[in-house]
Amino acid sequence: MVTLASENGSGQKLWCGLWRWLKGSWTDRTVLLISLAGILYAWQWIHAEAGAGPAMVEIYHDKVLLARYPFPEPGKSIHFDAEGELGISGILIDSEGVHFSSSPCRTQYCVLNGRHSKGGEVIACVPNRILIAIKGSHINGSHYDAIVE
Amino acid sequence: MSRSIPRPSLPALEQKATWLSLLLLAVSLHVFEAALPSLGPWFKPGLANIATLLALVLLGPSAAAMLAVWRVIVGSFLIGTLLTPTFIISLAGGVAAAIAMLAAWRLLPGITLIGVSLIGALAHMTAQFVTVESLFIHQQALYYLLPPLLLLSVVTGWINGGLAAYIVSQLEESD
Structure with missing residues (x-):
């Protein structure tokens, strides 16, 4: 049980560490959201542009x-x-x-x-x-x- | 009559040594990525960009820009693609990424290395496509490939930015 608890503890520590280094700031997340929105819009547009009619x-x-x-x-x-x-x-x-x-x-x-x-x-x-x-x-x-x- | 050669100051020497170490790291990662099995056409994880991010924080914008250019030149020389289309595409991507990252670092308040890296990855991929379309393929249909690759760039850019932030924190702790 002790081992399990310590494994859980180290796992949690690892995830906390990862989250700390990958969470970014609010500006980063805003840049991410704008980028994702732009990419998905472009993808949708390309699909509509290229996807009509027989292949x-x-x-x-x-x-x-x-x-x-x-x-x-x-x-x-x-x-x-x-x-x-x-x-x-x-x-x-x-x-x-x-x-x-x-x-x-x-x-x-x-x-x-x-x-x-x-x-x-x-x-x-x-x-x-x-x-x-x-x-x-x-x-x-x-x-x-x-x-x- | 002997003229003494002016000796550079210790901080200037230290800065040059740091820049050269980062260049070696960047070139090593560039060559390593070239040797990796292809993760898909047109796609590389952009690990070498971590060195540019480190240079941006540790040495400043101009050193980071120079590093991005020299990394492509030396890396391409070592893998045998110097002055080939691959070199031109890499150089365009590297320069565009460096310019975009420097602009983001200076102009966007609150941005960290993660956001800077993300913007660099997007600029790198987009510049590569613009270069291929304008110099080699001349077909706008090429841009059909761009959105999925930009999505992958978002992921790798974010992770590389996190790695760079981690390395910077470790370096600061060790000082």
């Missing part, structure tokens, strides 16, 4: 729109080679989403970024200057959100 994949190199595809039906896929600054980025679109399948860049962050399928999502390969943007929100006619279809 389309747009592939850009710099300012040039290279291709624009709807998501294909299940079982089918589209492969597109986008020529950028360093070479060719392979892009694969299927009914599940779109992703970089290959890239000439050193870091391969764009390939590791994986598959995306929601309206307003973006994958960019900065070294090769290729950008994939998903506009719209409906994939193959259905529109799911967290609660209902």
Whole structure:
């Protein structure tokens, strides 16, 4: 019981210490609130801007729109080679989403970024200057959100 | 006829030594972050910013600004990204964060290192996106990525600010 009490005491001390160093001042909390409000408003606005209509994949190199595809039906896929600054980025679109399948860049962050399928999502390969943007929100006619279809 | 070299005062030497120690800390954290497995595209926890915050409190605004710039230059040299797009993006983020933090520190009454760090993290992320959009990608759709990353910046900025405040208090206690 003594050990338990002392463990509880040290745990409480740890939480008090953490709270002391992370609570911030009223000014900090006001800055936090304003920042969160601004970010959530921007997120909502972007969702509304990019999320209307059927989902389309747009592939850009710099300012040039290279291709624009709807998501294909299940079982089918589209492969597109986008020529950028360093070479060719392979892009694969299927009914599940779109992703970089290959890239000439050193870091391969764009390939590791994986598959995306929601309206307003973006994958960019900065070294090769290729950008994939998903506009719209409906994939193959259905529109799911967290609660209902 | 021998000319004696003027010796700097002890406080000036101490200040230079502190600045160099903070630069070493910042560069180490910069390299450490580069070696970390990616926590997601475009995202790093911004630990190196803790050194800028410490410089702001211990040495003043101009030393903090210089530290932010030199940290990116030396860190990029060590990880092999000097003068690459990564370097330009890092430098833009570092300079913007330093300017925003200095302005917040001077202008917002009652702000602590936590609020300053939060503002720095937001400025860092936003400046990186503006740089990428204006110099490399030229597509405004890129900003679709910004809000979720800003949310993560809020979290990391707050925690880094808390860590910096803790370190400053420990340094003050030991003096």
